[in-house]
Amino acid sequence: MQPITAGTQETLPINCVTWYEAYAFCIWDGSFLPSEAEWEYVAAGGNEQLEYPWDSTDPGTANQYAIYGDDNGDCYYPTGTLASCMGVANIAPVGTARQGAGYWGQLDMAGEVWEWNLDWYATYVNPCINCAYLTTTSSLAIRGGVFDYAAAYLLPPYRVSGYPMARSYNFGFRCARAP
Numbered sequence: 001m002q003p004i005t006a007g008t009q010e011t012l013p014i015n016c017v018t019w020y021e022a023y024a025f026c027i028w029d030g031s032f033l034p035s036e037a038e039w040e041y042v043a044a045g046g047n048e049q050l051e052y053p054w055d056s057t058d059p060g061t062a063n064q065y066a067i068y069g070d071d072n073g074d075c076y077y078p079t080g081t082l083a084s085c086m087g088v089a090n091i092a093p094v095g096t097a098r099q100g101a102g103y104w105g106q107l108d109m110a111g112e113v114w115e116w117n118l119d120w121y122a123t124y125v126n127p128c129i130n131c132a133y134l135t136t137t138s139s140l141a142i143r144g145g146v147f148d149y150a151a152a153y154l155l156p157p158y159r160v161s162g163y164p165m166a167r168s169y170n171f172g173f174r175c176a177r178a179p
Helices: 017-026 037-045
Strands: 114-120 141-145 161-162
Touching: 017 114, 037 114, 037 141, 114 161
Parallel strands: none
Antiparallel strands: 114 141, 141 161
């Protein structure tokens, strides 16, 4: 693997952050880490309940809808053909998958990096109205799929968990703002 040159990563999503760092950054930014319910509502297009953030169109393999891979850890980005993932080379600049824009125009809600949510990981209640699971458990909720996982992980309801101090190449976040 080649060393990373200074100034070459500014367009990539923030990754390798713990939940605490993501939470603190959003506060510093004057925003907040969305709850699972907020995140899923936006990813599914609100009452539209879209299959993917963009609609029901299959994500394809040309990176136009989402940056993702397959169940074997291979990646479609950057070539559009499955190849072994090579780390940062398989993470696309933010907004690359323009046809994957969500209902309100948000990009990268599916694929790229997993996104930390505010909630601790517990049984997810759906439908959920103004709720967040804030009782501490061993791990926190993460949504959105990732560049080296299959398309099934891109669906808005799909969720995984991570330990709050975990720092991984595939853990990122998105801050939210009140309308």
